[in-house]
Amino acid sequence: MEKFFRRNFAGYAFLAPWLIGFFLLAIGPILASLYLSFTKYNIVRPPQWIGLDNYFYMFQFDDRFKKALQVTFSFVVISVPAKLIFALGVAMALDKGIRAIGWYRALFYLPSILGGSIAVAILWRQLFNYDGVVNSALRLVGLDGPYWLADPKYSLWTLIVLAVWQFGSPMLIFLAGLRAIPQELYEAAEIDAAGPLRKFFAITVPLLAPVIFFNLVLQMIEAFKSFSGAFIISGGSGAPLDSLLFFTVYLYDEAFSYLRMGYASALAWVLLLIIAAFTAIAFWTSKYWVHYENERG
Amino acid sequence: MTDTAISATTLTAQQYREARARRAKRAGLLKHVFLIATSLIMIYPLIWMISASFKPDNQIFGSLSLWPQTFDWDNYGQGWNALSVSFTRFFLNSTFVTVLSVIGNVISCSFAAYAFARLEFTGKNMWFALMMMTLMVPYHVVLIPQYLLFLNLGWVNTYLPLIVPKFLAGEAFFIFLMIQFFRQLPRELDEAAMIDGCSPFKIYWAIIMPLSLPAMATAAIFSFIWTWEDFLGPLVYLNKVEDYTVPLALRMFLSQDGASQYGPMFAMSILSILPIFLFFIIFQRLIIRGIAMSGLK
Amino acid sequence: MASVTLSEVRKAYSGFEVIHGIDLDVHSGEFLVLVGPSGCGKSTLLRMIAGLEEITDGTIAIGDRIVNDLPASQRNLSMVFQSYALYPHMSVRKNLAFGLGNLRMPKPEIARRVADAARILQIEELLERKPRQLSGGQKQRVAIGRAIVREPQLFLFDEPLSNLDAELRVQMRVELAGLYQRLGTTMIYVTHDQIEAMTMATRIVVLNKGNVEQVGTPYELYNFPRNLFVASFIGSPKMNLLAATIADGKADIPGLGTIALPPGIAAAGPITIGLRPEQLTIDASGPLTLSGTITLVEYLGSEVFIYLRLQTGQTLLVKAPGKSSHHNGEKLTISLHPDDAHYFDAKGNRLARAGE
Numbered sequence: 001m002e003k004f005f006r007r008n009f010a011g012y013a014f015l016a017p018w019l020i021g022f023f024l025l026a027i028g029p030i031l032a033s034l035y036l037s038f039t040k041y042n043i044v045r046p047p048q049w050i051g052l053d054n055y056f057y058m059f060q061f062d063d064r065f066k067k068a069l070q071v072t073f074s075f076v077v078i079s080v081p082a083k084l085i086f087a088l089g090v091a092m093a094l095d096k097g098i099r100a101i102g103w104y105r106a107l108f109y110l111p112s113i114l115g116g117s118i119a120v121a122i123l124w125r126q127l128f129n130y131d132g133v134v135n136s137a138l139r140l141v142g143l144d145g146p147y148w149l150a151d152p153k154y155s156l157w158t159l160i161v162l163a164v165w166q167f168g169s170p171m172l173i174f175l176a177g178l179r180a181i182p183q184e185l186y187e188a189a190e191i192d193a194a195g196p197l198r199k200f201f202a203i204t205v206p207l208l209a210p211v212i213f214f215n216l217v218l219q220m221i222e223a224f225k226s227f228s229g230a231f232i233i234s235g236g237s238g239a240p241l242d243s244l245l246f247f248t249v250y251l252y253d254e255a256f257s258y259l260r261m262g263y264a265s266a267l268a269w270v271l272l273l274i275i276a277a278f279t280a281i282a283f284w285t286s287k288y289w290v291h292y293e294n295e296r297g
Numbered sequence: 298m299t300d301t302a303i304s305a306t307t308l309t310a311q312q313y314r315e316a317r318a319r320r321a322k323r324a325g326l327l328k329h330v331f332l333i334a335t336s337l338i339m340i341y342p343l344i345w346m347i348s349a350s351f352k353p354d355n356q357i358f359g360s361l362s363l364w365p366q367t368f369d370w371d372n373y374g375q376g377w378n379a380l381s382v383s384f385t386r387f388f389l390n391s392t393f394v395t396v397l398s399v400i401g402n403v404i405s406c407s408f409a410a411y412a413f414a415r416l417e418f419t420g421k422n423m424w425f426a427l428m429m430m431t432l433m434v435p436y437h438v439v440l441i442p443q444y445l446l447f448l449n450l451g452w453v454n455t456y457l458p459l460i461v462p463k464f465l466a467g468e469a470f471f472i473f474l475m476i477q478f479f480r481q482l483p484r485e486l487d488e489a490a491m492i493d494g495c496s497p498f499k500i501y502w503a504i505i506m507p508l509s510l511p512a513m514a515t516a517a518i519f520s521f522i523w524t525w526e527d528f529l530g531p532l533v534y535l536n537k538v539e540d541y542t543v544p545l546a547l548r549m550f551l552s553q554d555g556a557s558q559y560g561p562m563f564a565m566s567i568l569s570i571l572p573i574f575l576f577f578i579i580f581q582r583l584i585i586r587g588i589a590m591s592g593l594k
Numbered sequence: 595m596a597s598v599t600l601s602e603v604r605k606a607y608s609g610f611e612v613i614h615g616i617d618l619d620v621h622s623g624e625f626l627v628l629v630g631p632s633g634c635g636k637s638t639l640l641r642m643i644a645g646l647e648e649i650t651d652g653t654i655a656i657g658d659r660i661v662n663d664l665p666a667s668q669r670n671l672s673m674v675f676q677s678y679a680l681y682p683h684m685s686v687r688k689n690l691a692f693g694l695g696n697l698r699m700p701k702p703e704i705a706r707r708v709a710d711a712a713r714i715l716q717i718e719e720l721l722e723r724k725p726r727q728l729s730g731g732q733k734q735r736v737a738i739g740r741a742i743v744r745e746p747q748l749f750l751f752d753e754p755l756s757n758l759d760a761e762l763r764v765q766m767r768v769e770l771a772g773l774y775q776r777l778g779t780t781m782i783y784v785t786h787d788q789i790e791a792m793t794m795a796t797r798i799v800v801l802n803k804g805n806v807e808q809v810g811t812p813y814e815l816y817n818f819p820r821n822l823f824v825a826s827f828i829g830s831p832k833m834n835l836l837a838a839t840i841a842d843g844k845a846d847i848p849g850l851g852t853i854a855l856p857p858g859i860a861a862a863g864p865i866t867i868g869l870r871p872e873q874l875t876i877d878a879s880g881p882l883t884l885s886g887t888i889t890l891v892e893y894l895g896s897e898v899f900i901y902l903r904l905q906t907g908q909t910l911l912v913k914a915p916g917k918s919s920h921h922n923g924e925k926l927t928i929s930l931h932p933d934d935a936h937y938f939d940a941k942g943n944r945l946a947r948a949g950e
Contacts, residue, residue, distance in 0.1 A: 231528075
């Protein structure tokens with residue numbers, strides 16, 4: 001017993017802050033929100049158990065919930081692949097010792113660093129104004145841009161562009177992955193008379209698959225979590241016509257505008273399950289297309 | 298006979314080499330055109346915002362021009378005092394929260410990382426798996442119970458909910474980054490130190506930390522950027538204008554009526570991202586290496 | 595100076611035993627070398643003595659004190675690691691002083707010991723440098739210096755020379771032997787290189803698969819190997835082995851002939867006869883002569899190794915003086931002297947002759 005204590009003391013002493021945080025701020029709240037999701041709770045009066053009512057209501061009657069799901073899925077499904085393709089394209093252009101790579105890398109990464117800030121969200125609102133920069137640019141080529149922010153048909157695109165604009169971190173990760181592919185493989189392929197397209201699909205893609213997978217999972221989770229851009233650009237409400245009602249925005253609105261803490265907790269759990277499901281699907285399918293080099297047949 | 302055969306092949310080899318060099322040069326040129334064009338588009342919005350911060354309101358919209366007709370520093374003076382509380386206060390608030398958060402993150406996360414990377418204790422693998430899982434959990438899921446917890450502690454409208462969690466190693470990303478770094482340090486160093494009479498804490502403090510300054514700096518920089526840009530946390534926990542951090546203050550420009558303050562708003566937006574921008578310029582290499590190493594965010 | 599006593603020491607990693615109950619007495623003041631092929635458990639054993647690995651079962655005593663539960667720092671020993679493990683962020687001086695500072699030793703005493711160690715190892719002019727500014731040999735000296743400033747009762751070395759090039763290795767071997775003579779402290783030294791073991795040790799422990807095969811002086815191991823494993827592990831080039839059968843006090847080597855056994859060897863059935871390359875002589879003087887064709891000649895200057903293929907298809911390695919001239923394809927006749935040979939029973943254990 002004494003030996004057991006001595007062996008574990010240092011480890012747990014160093015882990016203590018994290019452990020406290022984990023129980024108080026992570027697992028505790030996750031379980032608490034599961035409980036709250038079965039209640040009606042407005043902070044003023046104590047939580048009142050209502051079973052699965054929040055969930056029934058959500059799936060049967062709540063049109064805003066459905067709208068939020070639709071908006072969020074559209075955002076994830078369009079912005080994540082677009083961002084990754086763009087990131088990979090630029091990374092490939094940067095690979096193989098191009099001149100001034102440091103400059104390009106820094107320039108391309110800068111938006112990712114600033115992109116989460118309110119300043120950029122504010123800027124975006126102005127760029128996509130009817131008489132903003134984007135429409136001015138379109139006018140140069142003779143196009144009449146729409147009311148990006150006021151027209152529900154177009155509003156989501158502003159956020160998709162904002163997301164793709166921040167392609168810097170997946171790009172850096174791709175770049176590191178590309179560097180790890182041995183040059184000899186391309187040379188061997190060249191001797192085998194492979195063209196650029198064939199080299200890309202026969203060497204780059206399979207060898208980069210673990211990195212692509214990693215970026216995919218990560219960016220997906222990030223996309224589901226994203227909040228401040230949508231919050232600022234939609235004025236905090238998901239406007240116009242809830243076309244920017246991200247799940248996170250809806251959740252915030254329910255919790256802190258209407259103080260429906262129980263219902264918002266149910267929304268939180270649905271979000272958690274959606275992310276978990278998407279991640280699980282990604283992992284499950286990955287065994288068909290991701291092969292790790294040190295894997296044994 | 299043999300002679301001519303040899304010269305024929307060398308000739309073709311040389312021609313082949315030349316053709317290849319020509320092709321490579323053309324491809325390189327194309328690549329640079331693509332990269333320069335992309336980086337201009339990437340960077341254009343930011344430069345436009347800088348220029349807009351010097352323009353009078355009536356010149357901001359409907360123009361793609363990056364060069365103001367007149368440089369109007371007034372926007373900065375006006376913006377600084379445009380709200381009911383001066384930006385001096387907001388910047389001080391943000392600085393206070395950010396500095397303490399950075400300290401908290403570096404200390405608590407390095408503790409946890411040291412335990413995971415270097416110490417043996419029962420249940421280590423389980424805790425590690427749980428730690429990695431928290432990477433996936435969106436802040437929105439724990440937000441409501443955390444809010445209720447801090448509400449009961451009487452911490453709402455103080456900075457404690459923004460700072461205390463940082464001392465509890467809540468940022469799994471930093472822990473992961475540090476673990477990766479610690480693992481690169483040879484274990485024999487710890488063992489030599491053990492024989493030299495070091496306690497686990499002394500090994501952490503005198504051996505591991507001095508050798509991990511790049512990792513600590515990377516974590517500190519990211520911690521700085523994320524805390525400085527954080528919007529949701531302050532939005533939920535700070536309700537008094539004089540407590541606001543800079544992002545919350547910026548948002549007030551949007552919710553104000555009569556929206557004729559674009560110049561000052563852009564001026565303050567520029568100032569709000571200036572610290573991040575400077576950090577990025579100074580620590581660019583650390584940031585980029587940190588991402589490539591951890592493969593995250 | 596201290597003795598070290600291991601009794602029934604075992605080590606298991608999650609149920610899988612890698613050290614199977616080792617008993618070992620390390621005498622005070624001796625230079626004991628643990629040697630064996632990779633994976634034999636020699637490093638694990640050393641690390642258990644150091645206190646870097648927990649002991650699954652058994653006891654380890656240093657002097658009279660059982661140290662099973664004592665942390666490494668309180669065992670009053672020092673260790674030199676294979677990778678030197680110098681603290682990269684500290685100067686050489688700090689590296690040497692670090693452990694002494696942890697013992698809260700007075701500053702002047704630390705300074706004196708560091709100066710002494712630096713003088714002994716001739717690293718005085720390196721004291722202000724960082725480890726990355728040192729060559730491999732210099733790092734090695736600093737690592738040894740860090741061990742000797744503690745003036746411990748026991749030194750542990752974990753393959754300290756294996757990162758050095760061949761020339762430096764020989765030089766450091768001589769220096770380590772000199773250091774041992776000067777300090778006289780108990781040393782336990784792990785290596786996979788049997789030449790290091792033979793040249794430096796007062797006694798050698800041969801380990802194999804977590805068991806002790808034999809403990810003895812280099813002379814004993816070379817001349818009286820207790821079993822086939824030790825016989826073929828110690829000695830370079832390797833001992834020649836021939837299968838034989840004993841009947842009527844004579845050994846019959848199939849296809850080659852029969853020899854009379856030295857007195858005292860009593861066994862029946864299959865045995866193995868071991869002959870070191872220098873125990874085969876190129877003449878026809880012995881009671882049994884063997885002839886064959888040379889397939890390879892390795893000329894080393896002072897000596898020549900001859901690979902001789904017999905009619906039976908077996909190849910024997912013969913050591914001859916450097917001056918002798920032989921060439922591939924040459925027919926050669928050699929003599930086998932039964933009194934010089936080693937005999938092992940069917941299980942591989944040594945068959946002792948009279949008077950051993």
